[in-house]
Amino acid sequence: MIDKKNIVILFGADSSLEWGRSYQMSLALNELGHEVLHVDLPMPCIDTIFFLFSNKKKIKPFTFLPKFGLPYTLSKLLEWINKKIVGYQVLHSIKQNFKQIDVLWIYSPYQPSIAKMLIQRFDPVRVIYDCADDRVAMACQNEGVAQGKTVLQLESQLTKLCDQVFAVSENLREVKGGFHNKINVVPNGVNEKLFSTQTNTSEPLEYSNLTGKKILYVGSMECWVDMELLILCAKRLPDHSFILVGPVKDNTLQIYSLSNVYVLGQKKFKSIPNYIYYSDICIIPFTQTDSLKSSNTLKALQYISMGKPVLSTYYQGIDTYNGLVKVAKNRNDFVKKLEIMTDKVLTIDKEEVNAVVSRNSWNCRATQAMDLLFGSSD
Structure with a gap:
């Protein structure tokens, strides 16, 4: 059994949707007794303006949503601006919740310089990149080869900061094999309490x-x-x-x-x-x-x-x-x-x-991941 850890999930999927790997993993880690802060990917600037003037301001427990995020970029100027705006918000949120971080659990290569700043500030015991998708292939499909190359460079920068990389499948581990010498497969899981034949349901x-x-x-x-x-x-x-x-x-x-x-x-x-x-x-x-x-x-x-x-x-x-x-x-x-x-x-x-x-519940996946990070006993 791993002792209680302070864990920051950095730049996970939109927690308001609940279904994503990062949020479900956060719930499972919390159930296992760890303290977790889930930091969503930043809300883009235009969306932030609409958000601030709407009534949709309810945020889930142990989550934080940074505002005024800029796109994935290699521009030094935009990176600096993003680090100041988004990085400050993330840093402030972490300081409100933790004095120290045991695990910085990164889900997106969105802004490696922010991850680097947090590592320098909190000196976490473990830093991991949890690679849930082939983000390079997705960027190429959705936004073109140029954006794919940008994500590839950002991902390369990020993995250099990490102790381990988790890959969601064996094939993804092979695809990312050149990035890191310690890549382990941690597949997706299922919320067995919600998705159960015993769940109270009503016909739509x-x-x-x-x-x-x-x-x-x-x-x-x-x-x-x-x-x-x-x-x-x-x-x-x-x-x-x-x-x-x-x-x-x-x-x-x-x-x-x-x-x-x-x-x-x-x-x-x-x-x-x-x-x-x-x-x-x-x-x-x-x-x-x-x-x-x-x-x-x-x-x-x-x-x-x-x-x-x-x-x-x-x-x-x-x-x-x-x-x-x-x-x-x-x-x-x-x-x-x-x-x-x-x-x-x-x-x-x-x-x-x-x-x-x-054998495929999210609690099993969270236990597997923590054992890979710290061994079966700390």
């Missing part, structure tokens, strides 16, 4: 008039979602309902025109179990992007924990869940498997579900 109002089997996808509609596959499935299975829950970023107009597809948009994280529990089949229709090759998605474990049949396209790690996920080789195979699943009464092995969930 949107489900009341749906026909056929309810086929659910939960997650952002980003470039890694195979929209053509979704459209193909909906057309081949017109008597069943396809439900998409999550922010729509890849705005494909054709999918809105299909009468059996229901795009529900983003929902509160704590309501997601309702949508999963009352669905019949859960799907992961991903396409093979460079960033996906190194990912370890949260969705499969959430679906499994709710006792649902799952169908997915292939990505690394999806075939490690004791056969609880059916994996398609290609689009045609996906459609055929889905057709078969809609024709059957599907049952799930509860013992296998419990076994998978118990």
